[in-house]
Amino acid sequence: MCAARSSLKETRVVLREKEYPENGEVLQLFTYLTCCFGLGYPVDPVTGSVQKQIVNALHLGERERASTLLSHIGYNKHMLNANHFIHILEYCALTPDPLFGMEIWKIMEEKGVDMNNKCHLLMIQALCNGGYIEEAFNLMNSCGETPNLYPTLRKYNTLLGASADKQSVAHASKCLDLMEHDMLGKDEITYIELLKLAVLQNNLSAAHTIWKEYAKYYSFNLISLKNFIWSFTKLGDLGAACEALRHLVGLVLHGGFTIKKSAEDKMVIPRLDVPIPFYNNFQWSRSNKVDVTSVPTVYEKDNKMDTCENNTDGQKVVGFDLNEVKSVEMMPGNAKTNAITRILRLSFTYVIRACVRPKNSELAEHLFYQMQNLGVKPSRSAYDGLIRVLIKERGFHDGLEVLELMQQKNLKPHDSSFAAISAGCSNGLELDLAEAFLDQMAKCPNARPYNKLLEACDLLDQPERGVHVFGKMKQLKVAPNIKTYELLFSLFGNVNAPYENGNLLSQAEAAKRINLIEDDMVRNGIQHSYVSIRNLLKALGSEGMISGLLHYLRVAENQFTPGTPIYNIVLHSLIEANEGHKAINVFKTLMSHGYHPNDVTCTIMIDCCSMNGSFKSAQGLIAMMIRQGYPPQTQTYTALIKLVLALENFDEALNLLNQACSEGIQLDALLFNTILKEASWKDRIDITEYVMDRMLKKRVTPDPETCGYVFSAYVDRGFYNTAMEALQVMSIHMLSEEDISEKKTMLEEECIYAEDSEAESRILNLFKDSKENLAVALLNLRWCAMVGNPISWSTNESQWVKRLSATNSYT
Incomplete structure (x- = not known):
């Protein structure tokens, strides 16, 4: 004592x-x-x-x-x-x-x-x-x-339940050891607490073991089945959850049970509970790899214990003939109807919400309508699960329909429903809708819907809206995570890109923004991730901030394993800034750290070779690519052509162009523009026409730079009519087949031949939608029409095109 x-x-x-x-x-x-x-x-x-x-x-x-x-x-x-x-x-x-x-x-x-x-x-x-x-x-x-x-079993159950509630595996294991030592056995409450521990450990195998052992000694009741449904849904076994739900509904329909409330306001089913001998065969480990299809599901039928194979699909195991099923309100014993309805509602909701992760909207809808046919009104949580799975699998439009149904029933959606719809609208690039649903949330527990909206702002290049979104996060005290900062660096790290090069003013503004974002990261205790460093390096490179670029490369080397992609970003930025010697040093660092250059790395370094005219070094890089299994691609040929043009070797440039055309690789306008640019500067119309003939025959879409180089080549020689004709042909080729076949009349009336003052504004607005090629093509065609050139949509009839085809070889 x-x-x-x-x-x-x-x-x-x-x-x-x-x-x-x-x-x-x-x-x-x-x-x-x-x-x-x-x-x-x-x-x-x-x-x-x-x-x-x-x-x-x-x-x-x-x-x-x-x-x-x-x-x-x-x-x-x-x-x-x-x-x-x-x-x-x-x-x-x-x-x-x-x-x-x-x-x-x-x-x-x-x-x-x-x-x-x-x-x-x-x-x-x-x-x-x-x-x-x-x-x-x-x-x-x-x-x-x-x-x-x-010691009593009730004491140990209390300790076991507290261990599960506090997610303390160590205390749970200690309790199980003491129970085994005192040989007190287990009762129904013990099994329910063990279920909580199985969920805590993400141990599906243990949950199935508990199910089988429980069925061996006890008859299932509403409370135990509800708990098993909850555990199976948490562990991601929809098939087992649906089988338990099927048994629960069958038990409700057959009746023959009593429900009361305990002093703790919990529903219990009174019974004489005889403890079961204790066998500590539950292994609480992180391993949950189990073939669930081999685990039999046990259920009670006509007072006899049968087994059936577990259906992991979950689609057919809850099926009843709904024409023969009575609703809960029609069952005898209305005094217990509320308790039964609550259990059914919770159980159906558990399974519906569990359909979100595997994107099983068909099963979620099936369960949603079945619970209504049983006379159980879906809760807000059930609607929430249905909304989230529909948005995840089909898009936000289906989620909006369910939201309207809730409004008709005067049900206020959960904040998670608004968050899911907002995220779906962001994925669909409906930014106004996404922001409107975010405003309807009373409280946002995490940054995910805001991150989705920031991601859409980044995709549509709308940094101004991004500032507003992040400000709203700060106002509502929504804690940002590393994904938030990754997007902020992508949105605000650079100022002038993509249309202007960095200057002193833009670099100062970019540095200020980066410092503010990093200060906020420090305040929230968040360190850089691989993606945040990558986005930051891209921003610094686009602004030409070389010192900052090299500083954060060292940060990446100290904190992570940067890998070749990070070095490629730095190398590309250094070449764009004409920092060839620094690029060579970084390349040597990459090699000394044991990283393997890929085709992008070699292409960037071939560009570096063009700065000092080292064709031999470029050949060595090509050999390195081939040895490592990277055949030359379009960007490789572009870099080589740039190099030989720096050596003023047009013959070799055209040979490389022909070789690229014969390789069957995906060609782009940049490859042809590299030669067109040099030909325009050197006043070589013969080369310009040869390259344009190859470009048109290979059906490579011109871009605004193509138009500029070719147009300038003709104008500089005084061939104005030919320049306008070539500009018209190239502009028409910049349009898609859909634009020509379906929107030709609309484009002529509203853009090309329109005489109202808003015509050019309509065209310029296309830049906001990232339709640069379409906007430039329409402006060119409008200019051609204004100077009196009739627009012919059939480019094959153009005399310029016919002359290019007739001159099909370079001499």
Whole structure:
């Protein structure tokens, strides 16, 4: 007894050192009255009155008065026993109030009152419910030191449940070891707590084992089936969850059960529960690789235990003939209808929400309509699950239809529903809608919907809207994550790109933005990721900020394994800034760190060779590419052509062009523009026409640069009519076949021949939609029409095109 009291004193010291958790609205009125006027324990009338006063004082928050009353309980009385404190301990367990419970224990010690097993259980419950698991285990150890106390299954279930609630695997394993040591066995509550642990450990195999063992010793009831459905959905086994749901619905339809509420306001099914011998065969590990198709599902049918193979598809296992099914309201025993409906609603909702991750909208819709046919009105959570799975699989339009249905039923959607619809609208690039749904959220627990909107702003190049979105995050105190900052660097890291080169002003603004974003990262305790560094390097390179570029390359080398893609970004930026020597040094660093250059790396370094005219080095890079399995592609030929043109070797440039055309690779305008640019500068119309003939025959779409080089080549020689004709042909080739076949009349009336003052504004607005080629082509055609050239949509009839085809070789 002395050893037990010493242990208890140490526990009280530990409790006093901890911060006492604030009491919330914990007790219902019936719980408070039960504690005050509880029956079933023989207590002295006077002492019983004091218990009521103490509970009343605790209920009103008068702890000092409660402590004073407790210290005088049984004053001048010589027959105090443990039952005189039991209602106060019940209150401490339900509230919970573990500190006052320990104060009761101290008074009992001082007055020489022996603790009984009921009080011991209540103290363990008070500690567990208050979050003091380690102290509860210390009290449990006193069972072996005190003859009046002995371990019970209910005590261990309390400890096991607290371990599961606090997600403490170590305490759960300790509890299971103690249960096995004391040979107390398991009951239904034990299995439910083990289910929580299986979910905590993401252990699907353990959950199936618990299902089979439970079915071996017990008949399934509504509460246990609800818990199994919850666990299977959390573990991602839709097939097992649907099978349990099917059995639950069948049990409801057959009836024959009783439901009541416990003092803790929990639904329970009264039964005589005989503990099952304990076999600790549940392995709590992170491994959850199990062939679920081989695990039999056990269910009760006609009072006989049968087995059926688990259907992991989950689509057919909940099926009933709905024409023969009675709704819940039509079942006998209306007094229990609310409890049954609540269980059914929760169970269906669990499975519907579990359909989101695998994108099984068909099953979610099937379950949603089936629960309505059973007479169970879907909850907001069920609607939320349906909305999210529809958006994830089909897009935001289907989610909007369900949202309208909720509004018709006067149901307020969850914030997660608004978040899902907003994210879906962002994916569909409907930014106004996405922002409108974000505004309807009362509270956003995470940054995901805002990140989706920022991602859409980045895709559509709308940094101004991005500033507004991020400002709204700050205003609503939505904590940004690393994805947020990755997008911010992509949105705001550069100022002038893509149409202008960096200058001193833009570089100063970019540096200011980057510093502000990094300062905010520090305030939120977030470090750079690989993607954030990558986006930052791209921004610095686009602005030509070489010192910052090299600084963050060193940061990447110190924090991550940068890999070849990071070095490629830096190399490309250095070449664009004409920093050939620095690019060579970075390339040497890449090689010395053991990274393997890829085709992009070699192409960039061939560009570097063109800066110093080293054709031999370029040949070595080509050989390196081929050895590593990278055949030359369009960008490789472009770099080689740029190099030989730097050596003023047009013959070799045309040979490379012909070789690229014969390789069957995907050609682009940049390849041809490289030669056209040099030919225009060198006043070589013969080369310009040869290259344009190859370009048209290979059906490579010209771009604005192509038009500029060819037009300038003719104008500089005084061939103005030919220049206008070539410009018209190239502009028509810049249009898509859809634009020509379906929108030709509209383009002529609203853009090319339109005489109103808004015509050019309509064309310029196309730049905002990233339709640069279309905008330039229409402006060129409008100019051709304004100077009196008739527009012919059939380019094959052009005299210029015919002349190019006739001159099909370069001499």
